[in-house]
Amino acid sequence: VIVTVTLNTALDVTYTVPRMVPGTSHRPDVVWQAGGKGINVARTLHALGRDVLAICTTGSSVGREIALDLSTAGLRFERVPIREASRRTVTVVETDSSALATAFNEPGPCLSGEDWALVQETVVRALGSATVLVLSGSLPRGLPSDAYGVLIAMARERSVPVILDASGAALTAALAAGPSVVKPNAEELFDVTGSRSLESASDVLRAAGAEAVVASLGPLGLRAMTTEGSWTARPPVVSEGNPTGAGDAAVAALAVGLAEGTPWPERLADAAALSAATVLTPRAGEFDAAAYRRFARQVIVDNGPPG
Numbered sequence: 428v429i430v431t432v433t434l435n436t437a438l439d440v441t442y443t444v445p446r447m448v449p450g451t452s453h454r455p456d457v458v459w460q461a462g463g464k465g466i467n468v469a470r471t472l473h474a475l476g477r478d479v480l481a482i483c484t485t486g487s488s489v490g491r492e493i494a495l496d497l498s499t500a501g502l503r504f505e506r507v508p509i510r511e512a513s514r515r516t517v518t519v520v521e522t523d524s525s526a527l528a529t530a531f532n533e534p535g536p537c538l539s540g541e542d543w544a545l546v547q548e549t550v551v552r553a554l555g556s557a558t559v560l561v562l563s564g565s566l567p568r569g570l571p572s573d574a575y576g577v578l579i580a581m582a583r584e585r586s587v588p589v590i591l592d593a594s595g596a597a598l599t600a601a602l603a604a605g606p607s608v609v610k611p612n613a614e615e616l617f618d619v620t621g622s623r624s625l626e627s628a629s630d631v632l633r634a635a636g637a638e639a640v641v642a643s644l645g646p647l648g649l650r651a652m653t654t655e656g657s658w659t660a661r662p663p664v665v666s667e668g669n670p671t672g673a674g675d676a677a678v679a680a681l682a683v684g685l686a687e688g689t690p691w692p693e694r695l696a697d698a699a700a701l702s703a704a705t706v707l708t709p710r711a712g713e714f715d716a717a718a719y720r721r722f723a724r725q726v727i728v729d730n731g732p733p734g
């Protein structure tokens with residue numbers, strides 16, 4: 428089973444109104460679903476028919492709504508009950524306006540030492556049957572910046588490969604524990620290394636302990652830099668749609684590749700096809716299945732630099 432961990436789980440609420448007018452009241456259409464990057468990865472793996480377990484923190488009544496949505500979605504999940512309430516993210520979408528969506532992201536809970544101990548116990552238990560551990564997203568307040576490093580060390584002790592999708596201090600502090608794959612986007616990669624070149628930035632992360640670096644490059648695709656070589660996967664078309672969460676789809680495909688030991692060029696092509704097909708759908712964790720099959724035949728993988 429592929430195990431995903433979401434430490435900063437969210438209830439993603441979307442309000443749709445014709446037009447938002449500050450200082451007035453609105454009657455939005457409301458949809459909500461459980462969110463957070465690890466949950467999005469788990470949704471994608473579930474839709475692919477893969478055996479997946481989503482471990483997520485849930486606190487208070489927001490946490491109960493998150494659990495309810497995961498049950499409805501038929502996802503196998505394990506809650507780690509935490510003391511403070513899980514966060515909500517509220518996105519306001521305007522149908523009669525070309526304005527971008529407006530987001531309100533709550534700061535989220537502060538985890539206690541007991542919460543963190545319970546997370547670790549839950550992950551250790553799940554590692555017994557895990558083929559890959561997926562660690563995605565920001566760290567909630569209260570956790571040490573090397574929290575991902577601690578979980579990676581537990582997985583590596585049990586010979587479970589780990590894919591890490593994090594940024595900033597949560598990424599840098601986890602490298603020494605030796606993640607199998609890290610998946611920053613180009614901005615995150617340049618931000619943590621201070622470098623402006625993909626190759627030299629990835630050398631920095633690999634020298635610090637990452638076994639392989641896969642940089643996601645938006646419409647330009649993906650670049651993998653590994654001990655076996657470097658490859659670029661080029662999407663066939665630039666998909667129009669919702670690029671938020673495309674990185675999570677790429678991580679889902681890379682997790683499958685890691686679980687099955689697929690050769691890098693194939694693994695990268697699959698990640699490019701699946702993430703491009705995800706851009707075509709509005710909701711996180713969903714993808715256009717027909718487009719995925721079509722893109723899978725069209726992605727080009729070579730050794731040349733992207734762009």
Ligand SMILES: Nc1ncnc2c1ncn2[C@@H]1O[C@H](COP(=O)(O)OP(=O)(O)OP(=O)(O)O)[C@@H](O)[C@H]1O
Pocket residue numbers: 611612613642643644645646647648649662664665666667670671672673674675676677698699700702703706
């Ligand atoms: N417009 C697009 N057309 C085709 N493929 C795309 C497009 N945007 C993104 N992708 C694919 O999705 C992958 C991930 O996108 P991106 O680099 O934006 O990730 P990200 O910034 O980590 O996203 P997020 O964190 O919101 O999930 C890219 O590497 C690429 O393969």
Ligand SMILES: [Mg+2]
Pocket residue numbers: 592612674675
């Ligand atoms: Mg990302």
